[in-house]
Amino acid sequence: MNPSTVDTHCPYCALQCGMGLAALPAGGVEVVERPAFPVNRGALCGKGRTAPEVLARGARLTEPLVRGAGGALEPAGWDEALDRVAEGLLRTRAAHGRDAVGVFGGGGLTNEKAYALGKFARVVLRTSQIDYNGRFCMSSAAAAHQRAFGLDRGLPFPLEDIARTGCVILVGSNLAETMPPALRYLTELRERGGTLIVVDPRRTRTAEHADLHLQPRPGTDLALALGLLHLAVAEGYLDEEFIAERTTGWAEARPGVMAHWPELVERITGVPVPQLREAVRMFCATPEGMVLTARGPEQQSKGTDTVSAWINLCLATGRAGRPLSGYGCLTGQGNGQGGREHGQKADQLPGYRKLDDPAARAHVAAVWGVDPDDLPAPGRSAYELLDTLGVEVHALLLMGSNPVVSAPNAAHISERIASLGFLAVCDVVLSETAELADVVLPVTQWAEETGTTTNLEGRVILRRKAIDPPPEVRTDLEVLNGLAARLGWEKGFPTDPEEVFEELRRASAGGPADYSGITYRRIAEEDGVFWPCPQSSSDAAHPGTPRLFLERFATPDGRARFVPVLHRPSAEEPSADYPLHLTTGRVLAQYQSGAQTRRVRELNAASPGPFVQLHPQLAERLGITEGDRLAVTSRRGRAVAPALISSAIRPDTVFMPFHWPGEGRANTLTNPALDPTSRMPEFKVCAVRVEAAGPATA
Ligand SMILES: Nc1nc2c(c(=O)[nH]1)N[C@H]1C(S)=C(S)[C@@H](COP(=O)(O)OP(=O)(O)OC[C@H]3O[C@@H](n4cnc5c(=O)[nH]c(N)nc54)[C@H](O)[C@@H]3O)O[C@H]1N2
Ligand SMILES: Nc1nc2c(c(=O)[nH]1)N[C@H]1C(S)=C(S)[C@@H](COP(=O)(O)OP(=O)(O)OC[C@H]3O[C@@H](n4cnc5c(=O)[nH]c(N)nc54)[C@H](O)[C@@H]3O)O[C@H]1N2
Ligand code: SF4
Ligand SMILES: [Mo]
Numbered sequence: 001m002n003p004s005t006v007d008t009h010c011p012y013c014a015l016q017c018g019m020g021l022a023a024l025p026a027g028g029v030e031v032v033e034r035p036a037f038p039v040n041r042g043a044l045c046g047k048g049r050t051a052p053e054v055l056a057r058g059a060r061l062t063e064p065l066v067r068g069a070g071g072a073l074e075p076a077g078w079d080e081a082l083d084r085v086a087e088g089l090l091r092t093r094a095a096h097g098r099d100a101v102g103v104f105g106g107g108g109l110t111n112e113k114a115y116a117l118g119k120f121a122r123v124v125l126r127t128s129q130i131d132y133n134g135r136f137c138m139s140s141a142a143a144a145h146q147r148a149f150g151l152d153r154g155l156p157f158p159l160e161d162i163a164r165t166g167c168v169i170l171v172g173s174n175l176a177e178t179m180p181p182a183l184r185y186l187t188e189l190r191e192r193g194g195t196l197i198v199v200d201p202r203r204t205r206t207a208e209h210a211d212l213h214l215q216p217r218p219g220t221d222l223a224l225a226l227g228l229l230h231l232a233v234a235e236g237y238l239d240e241e242f243i244a245e246r247t248t249g250w251a252e253a254r255p256g257v258m259a260h261w262p263e264l265v266e267r268i269t270g271v272p273v274p275q276l277r278e279a280v281r282m283f284c285a286t287p288e289g290m291v292l293t294a295r296g297p298e299q300q301s302k303g304t305d306t307v308s309a310w311i312n313l314c315l316a317t318g319r320a321g322r323p324l325s326g327y328g329c330l331t332g333q334g335n336g337q338g339g340r341e342h343g344q345k346a347d348q349l350p351g352y353r354k355l356d357d358p359a360a361r362a363h364v365a366a367v368w369g370v371d372p373d374d375l376p377a378p379g380r381s382a383y384e385l386l387d388t389l390g391v392e393v394h395a396l397l398l399m400g401s402n403p404v405v406s407a408p409n410a411a412h413i414s415e416r417i418a419s420l421g422f423l424a425v426c427d428v429v430l431s432e433t434a435e436l437a438d439v440v441l442p443v444t445q446w447a448e449e450t451g452t453t454t455n456l457e458g459r460v461i462l463r464r465k466a467i468d469p470p471p472e473v474r475t476d477l478e479v480l481n482g483l484a485a486r487l488g489w490e491k492g493f494p495t496d497p498e499e500v501f502e503e504l505r506r507a508s509a510g511g512p513a514d515y516s517g518i519t520y521r522r523i524a525e526e527d528g529v530f531w532p533c534p535q536s537s538s539d540a541a542h543p544g545t546p547r548l549f550l551e552r553f554a555t556p557d558g559r560a561r562f563v564p565v566l567h568r569p570s571a572e573e574p575s576a577d578y579p580l581h582l583t584t585g586r587v588l589a590q591y592q593s594g595a596q597t598r599r600v601r602e603l604n605a606a607s608p609g610p611f612v613q614l615h616p617q618l619a620e621r622l623g624i625t626e627g628d629r630l631a632v633t634s635r636r637g638r639a640v641a642p643a644l645i646s647s648a649i650r651p652d653t654v655f656m657p658f659h660w661p662g663e664g665r666a667n668t669l670t671n672p673a674l675d676p677t678s679r680m681p682e683f684k685v686c687a688v689r690v691e692a693a694g695p696a697t698a
Contacts, residue, residue: 006466007034009453010048011108011446012591014154014331015179016455017044018527021052021447021466028052029447029467038527039159039455043181047591050600054445055467059599060428061442063472073440078474078482084439085397086486088422089125092395098127098376102385102393105132105344106400107333110451110463111515112500113476114335115350115507116493117399118343120480123370124489128379129393131346133401134339135382136408139678140303141293141329142340147304147563148311151512151554152340152352153458153531154331155292157324157547163188165324166286169197169279171221171310172296172684173330176205177588182330183209195282199224200296201583202613202655203648212278216269218583218653219570219685221297225309226567227265228280229257232317235277237284239318246553247315249562256566257312268567270650284317288324295332295585299683301673305565312562320560321549331456333592338454341513342504346385347378350504351511360511367507369491381679383408383672390419397483398425399476402593404432406658408681410667411637426479431595432661443476444469451497452523458545459528460518509535512554517542570685571673574652578634578687580618581653584666585684590659598659607657610641610664614690615651619643624692631693632656634686637668640693654690658683 005020018037021029029052035042054060064081065073076084092100103121105114114132121130138154145152162168162185176183186196186209198210199221207213216224232238233254243250262273283289291314297306311320311327319325331337342350343364353360355378365372380388386407389396396417407413417423417436425437434440448469454460469475474482477495484493494500498520509516516535523529529544536542552558574580589606591597598604612630624630628643632654641656641664649655656666671686 005032006464008447008464008466009461010044010334011051012047012334013179014333014336014456015039015182016334016453016461017048017181019044019048023467028055039457039459040181043184045180046589046603046606047597050602052447053600054428054596055447057470060445061430061440061473062470064442065440067438081439081441082482082486085424085441086483088424088438089395089397090487092421096394098125099129099379100392100394101125101127102129102389102396103127104382104385104396104398104401104403105130105339107132107134107137107336107339109339109344109400109476110335110453110497111338111342111460111504112451112497113399114339114344115342115504116477116480116500118350119368120484120493122343122375123368124484124487126374126376128376129385130344130379131382131385132339132344133382133403133406134333134336134345135679136406136681136683137295137332137336138298138329138340140298140300140675140680141307143304143678144307144311145329147308148315148560149549149553149555151548153548154337154456155328155458156326156549157328158457158459159185161324162186162290163192165189165194165288165290167195167197167283167289169199169283169291170206171199171291171293172298173292173294174200174204174206174585175294175330176209178294178332178586179330180588194286197279197282201650201653212275212282214271214275214279215650216271217650218581219300220269222302222306222309222565223260223265223268223567224271225306225313226257226260226565227262227269227276228283229309229313229316230260230265231262231276231280232284232313233257235280237280237317239316242318243316246321247560247562248557249564250316253312253562253564256564260567288322289317289319290325291327292330294330296684298329299680300685301571301675301682302568303675303680304677308563308565312565315560315562321553323547323550326549335453337456337458338452338460341454342508346381351508351515352513353511363510364507367503381674383674383681384679386413386416389416390421394420395422396420396424398423398433400426402431402433402595404436405593405661405665406667408667408670408672408683409636410665426476427595429595429599431593441479442473443479444473449475449497452501454531455528458530460515460523460531461528462520462523517544571682572635572671572685572687574687578689580688580690582632582634582656582669582686582688583653583684584656584658584670587657587659590657592659594659610657610660610666611644612641612690613644613646613649613655615649616645616647617651619645622690622692629693629696630690632669632688632690634669634671634688636671639663639665639668654688
């Protein structure tokens, strides 16, 4: 191996695949395999392999931009740009108060950045108005985890356990496209004799690997999970001993389960009763089993209850808190797990502490050197924050998200963003949201800086710097340092990631997500360390916790809690004017709002633009042929994209990926109805009408 190869990790999804970066003689880096890293064992998807393309000068921002008198973004020096941001934030605060200044973060930010951003909001700006795009991602699963287990770590076991269980029910995850190297764990499972059930309204590349594919109507997973548990009860699969010893609340949850008899569930979900029975038989045929959910069932206005229903199925059948069994959520963004633990969420302090808990406030305030009473209260959730821009929140600092493309009801949200008195965006590229900013701050990228992320397993890993950034860009930590100084914060804001991590360790110590026993050195030596990992008082270091809940759950009495839930309709059901379901999601070659991957040649060639996937029967009824431009209309707006006709989707549903801005933007259509507990918007189901749009006018 090239001695100058640096072991690091992919910038994109929550798998955080290990990769090597080798310096090229002509400058730049090339991705090489890192077979020793256990999660992906050398395998990478096309996004990871091509990630260095975004490091090139042509693809990225290399100088700060400020909006000039003529209204255009113009190059500026760093001092001028930071002065402008500080002035914009101070002016807003003076005119409208502290809570008129908002902060919006991202689940792709490293732990150090997420921690520093949350601290910056609370101690420098002293605003309550901070939230982040993770709210759009896994917040429903996080809330359901908390309710049932008293702790939220996406997977309570390492991925390798998936290959060794008996049966996996994979609900609304298309991991063959969204986490390709993880597909191996499912194929290994089947090679060992285990079975895979996939629940998805589309026959995806993932569903093609299933022993059984259930294809429900979008938005009906809650009824489906209740129906499966009903059948498990009826067919004698309850684990009475586990329920008695390890859980509470079954008596309260049971009536709701029994009210969802198979024929009713078939009517709601469209899944035939024999398939429901087959699924229960497969799941209960082996003593070990897992349910894994992703965005399909979670991005619903009842996502939290839906995940609770799947957890109840695991608890009632004794498939939780035991080896090779349990419920897990496949978290999405690069630091989707760590990003939700260290304080960029509206209600939260580092270490997964609660902002409204006096003991948590006291602990973190002591680490920060402030009075606990000076810490703000919990603020608005992501959509609610974006919805109040220009109304109550007049200035926004945005770091690591592109809501013009990715927020629900995006035309409305774009208007809200445009109505701000002041917008500053830190990004690596000129995203569609950065285009609206008063000041754009160009920051360094993954390969150019060191930091930790926490992957979907709860494994804290180290992304190492492999290459120097262009001299004109700064790190997000340097940006916060520069702003803190200008805003009168005298205690300093560290810019060295390891120094920030050392502070984060202290802030998280004793909290649910305890990182105090983790150091950069240990991560490097051990292929990552699983939290919780408290600092050991003895000589022997705490080993970290790859597997949670084997002895007890993280609730006060150590028992998992059943949560009683009932099915309810989606916020918007099909009607005469809007007769079809729209659901949205991802394709293999593009990532999220596409801000990064749309700048990579190979990925764009593979997935050049949006489309509307629809069933041949529907296409015929509408008189549509492959490639025709389709207009999709919801109560919020109209989007246009070419037809992709495929029998892999239900005839009553159309699917659009959300990676593009412009007329094909899926989020022009989506419904911002929020889950009452998690405040997750209903990205996965709304009602639409589809018709031929006619040829594009030039
Ligand atoms: N290529 C690629 N990979 C990614 C990303 C990316 O943008 N591109 N993003 C990363 C991030 S942040 C995330 S969150 C993950 C997301 O990973 P996934 O959750 O796998 O991705 P999605 O495509 O959003 O949704 C998964 C599936 O849910 C199905 N679905 C839609 N509606 C419903 C429903 O009502 N019920 C059920 N059961 N299923 C439904 C869709 O048909 C889709 O196949 O991917 C990560 N990896
Ligand atoms: N219709 C529909 N909409 C969805 C979804 C869906 O399934 N359907 N999924 C939702 C989900 S799960 C998610 S996670 C969101 C994601 O949507 P976004 O929040 O828009 O996510 P990204 O496109 O990853 O945006 C990250 C931005 O930060 C920049 N960036 C990357 N790294 C850094 C960094 O280190 N520092 C800084 N300052 N900037 C950086 C990138 O260039 C990019 O512009 O979309 C949500 N929107
Ligand atoms: S699966 Fe995710 S982490 Fe792995 S290479 Fe692809 S985008 Fe990167
Ligand atoms: Mo996500």
